[in-house]
Structures are given as structure tokens and as C-alpha cells.
Amino acid sequence: MGIPKAILFDLDDTLIAFDSVSDPAWEKCCRDLVREHSLPADPSLLFDELKKTRTWYWGDGARHKRRRENLTEARREIVLLTLPALGIGGRDLALELADRYSAYKENLIRLLPHTYETLSELKKRGYRLGLVTNGASEVQREKLRRFGLEPFFDAVLIDTEVGFSKPDKRIFEHAMELLGLAAGDVWMVGDNPVWDIEPPMALGIYSVLFRGGRDGPTAEEAVHPDRIIGDLSELLPELPCRTCL
Template identity: 40%
Template structure:
């Protein structure tokens, strides 16, 4: 398949290995802080955290607000978890949430083929757009940390633009600035609703990044136009 005129890419878990396997970090944090926050056991604390996390992110509006203030969101998840255990929120609880944020930030890394693929796409004349949801400072920090800005003709962050994926305005604005029509563009991302369904609703060829190669989750009604396990597959 020939390359498109324009290619929109998600950032986290598409270019950066950022949010996969968070349970490992939570397990370590719960072991470190269980006694300090008064939890009956690290296991009980971990279970409460996961229940609170899943509840928080299940709602679209909470998710939108939460991703614009991730540090505060993680503190809120810990507060909710402690509430499930009838425990008060305390300075130790805040330190627990911040420790998780610290560990997750340190764990972020580029996927091995990311920068080489971006360079080859750019050298091929494809107009590249980075389309990411979230907080401006947090996302800009990652872009700078990994030297990604030079690869892109347009970078669009939810907080800066005012709306994020899957809102069609986010996709249409990015394509307009890349001088491309939906039929001449691809979108690559790991989120089936925000990246894939959002792109398909405006007529963009939507490619799902399945870095774990786990396949589509049971029960999803979203059907990507293509599934890849690494960015380099875009070149084949």
C-alpha cells in the first residue's frame, strides 16, 4: 500500500512506550506505602487502587478532565482507594500517588523503531502530525525529552487546541494544517475509541497499534482498517 499524503500519530503507547503494564508500578508502590497509609495489607491496598482506577477512567468526562491533570488524578484515585478501605487521605497517601507518578515517568521510553520510522516517513515526503490528548506541559515535556519535535510538521495537544480525540474537530484541524483530505491520510494510535473510531468517523484510514500483539479485546465493536504491532510495519 502506498504511503499517504499525511500521517497523524498518537504519542503515548504509539511512539512512546508510556502506559502499558501500570499494575507493576502500583504493586511496588502499594508494598512501599501500605503500612504508612494504614492499609490492612499491600494486597488489599492494591485491589482498592485498581478498583478506583478502573471506576475513574470508565467515564468519558472524568477521563477528559483526568488526563488534563494527571498528577491530581492519581492523587484522587489513591483518595478513592483509601475510602474503599475506610482510611483517611493523608500526606503519606499524597506521597504514594506522587511516587507512582515518578515511577511511571521514569519508565517511559521510545519504542525501539520509533525514531527511525519517523525519519524514513519524513524522508519519503509524508506530512507528519502528532495528535495527542492530555495536558500541555506534560505532553510537551515528553516531546522535548525524546527529541520528537523535528519530525513533525504539526503538533496538536488537546489542552492547547481545546478539544481532543475523538472529537472530529481535532482531526479536521490537524488535516487542514497538513493540507490533506481525510481520504489522503492515515491515523495511527493505540486507543480504539479515541484514535480509531474517531478517525474513521471523519473518513481517515485508521491503523491500530497493538504493541502487545494481544488482538482486539472481546466485545469491542470497533474495527480498525489495519492492525500493526510496531511503527516500522507502516513502511511495508
């Protein structure tokens, strides 16, 4: 492991809490809806059924790529598919639940611990930083603006802008091209073993799996990262000041 010249980061659930706040948001919205409308339903059962529908809905690759451009409508579709199976509510109630979830989740999205401090310190030490993320362009760029992350990055690659989506290795190759660096000069940090770790490792990029307090890889995960961290600040001891070398 050499000292890199640049570090690539994933965005969602690596720098900001996004997918990781989905379940708490759905659970609260289900409880509130059942209570406020006195629905003859168990909130936990409603949540479980929504999770099943959500897993099925996003499990279709073509639909995932198409519908992520409008998450509000996708969430409405998921709820509209779920409620009739439970025999509760109609279209208006389904839309209320979906839109309530969208609004509540937006309030839960936040920077993960030590994100700003770690990126700031890496820039001070002379490292170039890149972002490689999947998602709708407007949504991802709004997150960067909202949390003041844009100035940190020398290159921002959003799959809907560049035409390649993780886990396609070409998006990482494009990142290296933009930075003018070879694989041996770059690290990648991300939370998804299949999307963020396996492709760059295949290219020879040193890859760090960010777990953010979660357990390490399960027995089902065949991907073996070069390193696992639970906090972004754990990167700093391994990365000396480049301008001082």
C-alpha cells in the first residue's frame, strides 16, 4: 500500500446518511398514519409489507435506473402497490403516506460523523479528492450544495451525467482519467461492497470499505476489501501530509 495522490469517495451512506435513514423514516410514518387515521392495521405489518414491496420494486435493474430520476413518484408507486394488499385506504391515503415519508426522510438526511473534518484535513494535506456516485443529477448535486461539500472535490462523477453507473468499472476509469492518475495513485472509499469496492479493486485501486458502525462483511459477501473502517477519520493516520513529503 503506497501513499495515494487522490482519494475517491462514494456519497450516500459514506459521507451522508441517506439509505440508512430510510427504515426509521418509514417506521415512524407508518405509526403516525395508522394512529392519526385510526386504521385497522398493525404499523409494524404495514412497514414490513412496504419493505417487501420496496425490495421487489428496486430489485429490477431497468426500473431502478428509470425511476430513481423521480424518487417522489417511485415512493408513491411503492405505497400504492402495498396498501391494497393489506385492505386499507385508497389512493389519497397512499399518496399521503408516500409524501409524508419523503418530507420526513429529507429532515433525517445528515452528514455522517467526521465527514467535513476528514475531507478538510485531506485537502490541507495535499490530496486530490473525487466523488463517484449513482443517482439523479439534481438530487445528488443538491446534497453536495446543502452540506457544503462541493468545494472539496476536484472531480464529481454522477452516473446519470457521465453515462456509466456503479458497479460498471468505466466510471472509476473515467474518474482516473479526469484526475490524470493511474490506479496505483488512487484510493476508493465506499459503503457498498459490490458497487464501491469490487470494481475499483479489479482495476488495482486500493479500496476501503466504510461500515459506519455496522458489522463487517457477512459470509455471503465474496468481496474482500483492502481495509475496513467504521469512521472516516480512521483514514487520516495512514495519510501523511503530501505537501510535506
